[in-house]
Amino acid sequence: xxxxxxxxxxxxxxxxxxxxxxxxxxxxxxxxxxxxxxxxxxxxxxxxxxxxxxxxxxxxxxxxxxxxxxxxxxxxxxxxxxxxxxxxxxxxxxxxxxxxxxxxxxxxxxxxxxxxxxxxxxxxxxxxxxxxxxxxxxxxxxxxxxxxxxxxxxxxxxxxxxxxxxxxxxxxxxxxxxxxxxxxxxxxxxxxxxxxxxxxxxxxxxxxxxxxxxxxxxxxxxxxxxxxxxxxxxxxxxxxxxxxxxxxxxxxxxxxxxxxxxxxxxxxxxxxxxxxxxxxxxxxxxxxxxxxxxxxxxxxxxxxxxxxxxxxxxxxxxxxxxxxxxxxxxxxxxxxxxxxxxxxxxxxxxxxxxxxxxxxxxxxxxxxxxxxxxxxxxxxxxxxxxxxxxxxxxxxxxxxxxxxxxxxxxxxxxxxxxxxxxxxxxxxxxxxxxxxxxxxxxxxxxxxxxxxxxxxxxxxxxxxxxxxxxxxxxxxxxxxxxxxxxxxxxxxxxxxxxxxxxxxxxxxxxxxxx
Amino acid sequence: xxxxxxxxxxxxxxxxxxxxxxxxxxxxxxxxxxxxxxxxxxxxxxxxxxxxxxxxxxxxxxxxxxxxxxxxxxxxxxxxxxxxxxxxxxxxxxxxxxxxxxxxxxxxxxxxxxxxxxxxxxxxxxxxxxxxxxxxxxxxxxxxxxxxxxxxxxxxxxxxxxxxxxxxxxxxxxxxxxxxxxxxxxxxxxxxxxxxxxxxxxxxxxxxxxxxxxxxxxxxxxxxxxxxxxxxxxxxxxxxxxxxxxxxxxxxxxxxxxxxxxxxxxxxxxxxxxxxxxxxxxxxxxxxxxxxxxxxxxxxxxxxxxxxxxxxxxxxxxxxxxxxxxxxxxxxxxxxxxxxxxxxxxxxxxxxxxxxxxxxxxxxxxxxxxxxxxxxxxxxxxxxxxxxxxxxxxxxx
Numbered sequence: 001x002x003x004x005x006x007x008x009x010x011x012x013x014x015x016x017x018x019x020x021x022x023x024x025x026x027x028x029x030x031x032x033x034x035x036x037x038x039x040x041x042x043x044x045x046x047x048x049x050x051x052x053x054x055x056x057x058x059x060x061x062x063x064x065x066x067x068x069x070x071x072x073x074x075x076x077x078x079x080x081x082x083x084x085x086x087x088x089x090x091x092x093x094x095x096x097x098x099x100x101x102x103x104x105x106x107x108x109x110x111x112x113x114x115x116x117x118x119x120x121x122x123x124x125x126x127x128x129x130x131x132x133x134x135x136x137x138x139x140x141x142x143x144x145x146x147x148x149x150x151x152x153x154x155x156x157x158x159x160x161x162x163x164x165x166x167x168x169x170x171x172x173x174x175x176x177x178x179x180x181x182x183x184x185x186x187x188x189x190x191x192x193x194x195x196x197x198x199x200x201x202x203x204x205x206x207x208x209x210x211x212x213x214x215x216x217x218x219x220x221x222x223x224x225x226x227x228x229x230x231x232x233x234x235x236x237x238x239x240x241x242x243x244x245x246x247x248x249x250x251x252x253x254x255x256x257x258x259x260x261x262x263x264x265x266x267x268x269x270x271x272x273x274x275x276x277x278x279x280x281x282x283x284x285x286x287x288x289x290x291x292x293x294x295x296x297x298x299x300x301x302x303x304x305x306x307x308x309x310x311x312x313x314x315x316x317x318x319x320x321x322x323x324x325x326x327x328x329x330x331x332x333x334x335x336x337x338x339x340x341x342x343x344x345x346x347x348x349x350x351x352x353x354x355x356x357x358x359x360x361x362x363x364x365x366x367x368x369x370x371x372x373x374x375x376x377x378x379x380x381x382x383x384x385x386x387x388x389x390x391x392x393x394x395x396x397x398x399x400x401x402x403x404x405x406x407x408x409x410x411x412x413x414x415x416x417x418x419x420x421x422x423x424x425x426x427x428x429x430x431x432x433x434x435x436x437x438x439x440x441x442x443x444x445x446x447x448x449x450x451x452x453x454x455x456x457x458x459x460x461x462x463x464x465x466x467x468x469x470x471x472x473x474x475x476x477x478x479x480x481x482x483x484x485x486x487x488x489x490x491x492x493x494x495x496x497x498x499x500x501x502x503x504x505x506x507x508x509x510x511x512x513x514x
Numbered sequence: 515x516x517x518x519x520x521x522x523x524x525x526x527x528x529x530x531x532x533x534x535x536x537x538x539x540x541x542x543x544x545x546x547x548x549x550x551x552x553x554x555x556x557x558x559x560x561x562x563x564x565x566x567x568x569x570x571x572x573x574x575x576x577x578x579x580x581x582x583x584x585x586x587x588x589x590x591x592x593x594x595x596x597x598x599x600x601x602x603x604x605x606x607x608x609x610x611x612x613x614x615x616x617x618x619x620x621x622x623x624x625x626x627x628x629x630x631x632x633x634x635x636x637x638x639x640x641x642x643x644x645x646x647x648x649x650x651x652x653x654x655x656x657x658x659x660x661x662x663x664x665x666x667x668x669x670x671x672x673x674x675x676x677x678x679x680x681x682x683x684x685x686x687x688x689x690x691x692x693x694x695x696x697x698x699x700x701x702x703x704x705x706x707x708x709x710x711x712x713x714x715x716x717x718x719x720x721x722x723x724x725x726x727x728x729x730x731x732x733x734x735x736x737x738x739x740x741x742x743x744x745x746x747x748x749x750x751x752x753x754x755x756x757x758x759x760x761x762x763x764x765x766x767x768x769x770x771x772x773x774x775x776x777x778x779x780x781x782x783x784x785x786x787x788x789x790x791x792x793x794x795x796x797x798x799x800x801x802x803x804x805x806x807x808x809x810x811x812x813x814x815x816x817x818x819x820x821x822x823x824x825x826x827x828x829x830x831x832x833x834x835x836x837x838x839x840x841x842x843x844x845x846x847x848x849x850x851x852x853x854x855x856x857x858x859x860x861x862x863x864x865x866x867x868x869x870x871x872x873x874x875x876x877x878x879x880x881x882x883x884x885x886x887x888x889x890x891x892x893x894x895x896x897x898x899x900x901x902x903x904x905x906x907x908x909x910x911x
Binding site for chain 1: 828
């Protein structure tokens with residue numbers, strides 16, 4: 001029996017192409033065969049959008065090596081021009097706790113100003129400064145998304161932020177939202193789920209957002225406990241009860257925030273229980289030391305160690321593996337991910353004790369994933385739509401101002417740090433392809449396609465707009481993208497009256513929306 | 515265009531209407547707006563059980579005082595057992611006096627006890643049985659639209675909500691941020707052509723049509739504002755725009771208002787919740803003003819939320835997730851000025867799970883009864899909207 005008959009002719013043909021490509025690559029690494037349409041789709045699915053340089057890199061090293069590079073990134077260095085922009089932001093070299101503490105102080109002082117007019121002015125200055133910090137954090141997110149070499153980790157960072165969502169406009173979250181993304185989320189985005197969950201739980205931003213900073217013995221606040229189970233781990237309908245919510249709320253009593261430099265006053269026998277790490281504080285005087293029954297487990301009341309025990313129970317619960325796997329598959333594969341794929345990912349989750357890179361490896365190597373790359377099954381959400389537009393139009397020419405991008409994301413209702421409720425933004429296409437949404441996308445396609453749109457005018461007084469032109473009809477377009485367009489789209493593009501008009505139409509096309 | 519011409523225009527232009535079913539024509543040119551308070555508003559502090567000792571015992575810092583003409587922070591008397599939050603004094607309370615608003619206490623989901631915002635919002639918007647598999651492509655207002663003729667539905671939201679997802683593409687528009695379109699008519703035509711054969715064809719063509727209609731309406735308001743008129747903000751601005759658009763063009767609408775999840779420091783007669791309520795009340799009053807006295811008689815506004823909150827206040831002067839809520843039904847032709855539907859004494863013994871308001875009026879039976887009267891729908895139509903549900907007649911319309 002011939003190989004062709006065994007494998008089927010398509011597979012055999014691919015194997016041959018693979019071998020030939022391998023041989024060519026051996027002699028001429030940079031000039032291997034053209035990328036398959038599948039590889040372009042892969043880049044679109046796992047990065048913030050294909051660009052000419054990312055396509056060239058994938059072509060150079062091959063698909064599997066590229067996947068390994070993304071799953072286990074060694075090179076996470078931002079381009080120098082990007083790093084320079086980030087370094088220029090205030091506070092980037094200060095300890096986040098100090099920043100938050102000084103903001104806290106500023107807020108308190110502003111409220112204490114006696115004269116009402118002056119108080120109002122001081123409060124405005126304080127609010128303005130917090131807004132600035134949030135905008136800078138958003139700028140860093142965008143710069144990472146557009147230019148970081150570890151693109152998959154950036155996609156995962158957005159995904160996990162959304163999974164562990166917080167809203168910037170609650171209290172003073174704006175000051176530390178960037179630190180939350182960097183230290184709690186990005187650092188764990190491809191690591192162990194248990195560490196990720198724990199890092200979000202120990203971050204003041206989460207404790208403020210879901211009110212656990214106010215949760216104390218005898219004064220229970222259930223908010224965070226409920227959302228941990230419903231959204232962060234097991235998922236709603238996974239079998240936990242109201243009694244489990246209350247038990248977890250009791251376990252979490254005393255877990256809170258403290259910006260003061262002196263320790264809280266405690267009874268001598270409680271002093272060894274006090275835990276302070278930056279703004280995080282476990283205050284034993286606020287903890288309910290009674291025993292608890294949580295998800296069928298008896299938890300001995302003994303302090304912060306109860307939280308670790310509860311997190312272990314949650315992370316090892318099969319419902320958590322399934323819930324997380326399903327969320328990931330929905331984001332990276334389709335609105336209705338195949339059940340077999342979700343199951344396989346959940347198995348990996350359980351086998352590896354929640355190793356996210358391993359779960360993602362299962363996903364990207366699954367036949368269901370490869371199948372989903374054909375035919376543009378997945379509709380881009382606004383973040384992916386905007387990032388992929390800018391990456392395609394400007395590639396590695398670094399934008400000098402991200403405020404227009406922040407504005408587009410806000411207009412498209414997927415602004416960074418801007419989802420008010422803890423469920424995060426929807427990952428389903430139906431949430432983003434309604435008539436009103438489509439109209440806004442065409443407006444934004446026009447903004448990006450027609451000129452530099454303010455992206456190259458630094459956000460500082462007397463700044464001059466640097467020359468820049470969106471180049472969508474580039475080499476990548478002719479070598480790869482054009483072939484994937486329908487005759488209808490090509491016919492419309494043929495009627496463009498200017499390059500700007502052509503860009504607008506291309507970025508508005510159904511193919512680019514998927 | 516006056517109203518008569520408008521109705522003729524609806525009838526003449528098939529593209530302006532969804533394909534309806536002739537046997538289920540609306541009895542009048544009724545307008546229906548559903549307002550969803552997302553986040554589970556604390557109903558017990560808005561329609562206040564002032565006759566209940568238990569209420570005052572359960573809420574040492576949050577309770578709103580019993581009606582007292584001399585106290586501006588006291589509840590406004592509704593009937594012997596209930597009072598209205600004082601933040602609604604100038605907006606909603608006058609409607610009560612005119613009998614244009616009724617409240618339905620103990621309303622909500624009798625089958626969804628998850629106390630999850632997102633789960634219960636989905637439950638209500640889908641209007642399907644809980645327990646089986648859900649069809650996320652079929653919201654109940656979308657099914658209602660399918661049963662009606664001459665219906666012009668619209669969602670005044672940034673995204674198309676679950677409640678309006680279904681077989682017909684219903685337009686949505688983020689009403690607070692309408693701006694002048696930059697994509698011109700020629701580009702719009704080319705874009706429509708690109709989408710003509712795909713599954714987003716209706717979304718795109720509806721989008722361009724509604725974009726132009728809405729911009730025209732809003733630009734008149736902007737011109738007025740440019741001449742120095744004070745422009746309202748937030749929900750009040752949205753609601754006034756909705757009022758104008760529903761007077762002139764649309765007759766079945768949905769809008770949501772967020773920010774009701776008050777676990778901490780929600781305030782009592784004043785404070786966070788009171789501020790949100792004030793804005794909501796001004797918006798709804800603004801809506802009735804803009805839709806105009808003639809159309810207001812044929813308009814029904816329903817205010818709902820996913821669930822109520824714990825009856826007792828928590829340790830942080832807030833409330834946690836509860837169960838039963840209070841729905842509002844407003845309109846010029848409403849049989850209002852009363853508390854509607856089944857009621858029980860508000861006391862510890864009548865709490866659901868010793869925690870929150872029970873649900874005595876299920877949302878599906880409530881809506882089925884309401885739309886049956888508003889539109890004169892037959893049983894077969896109702897059955898397609900809410901399968902297996904017996905409508906509850908609260909004598910509201």
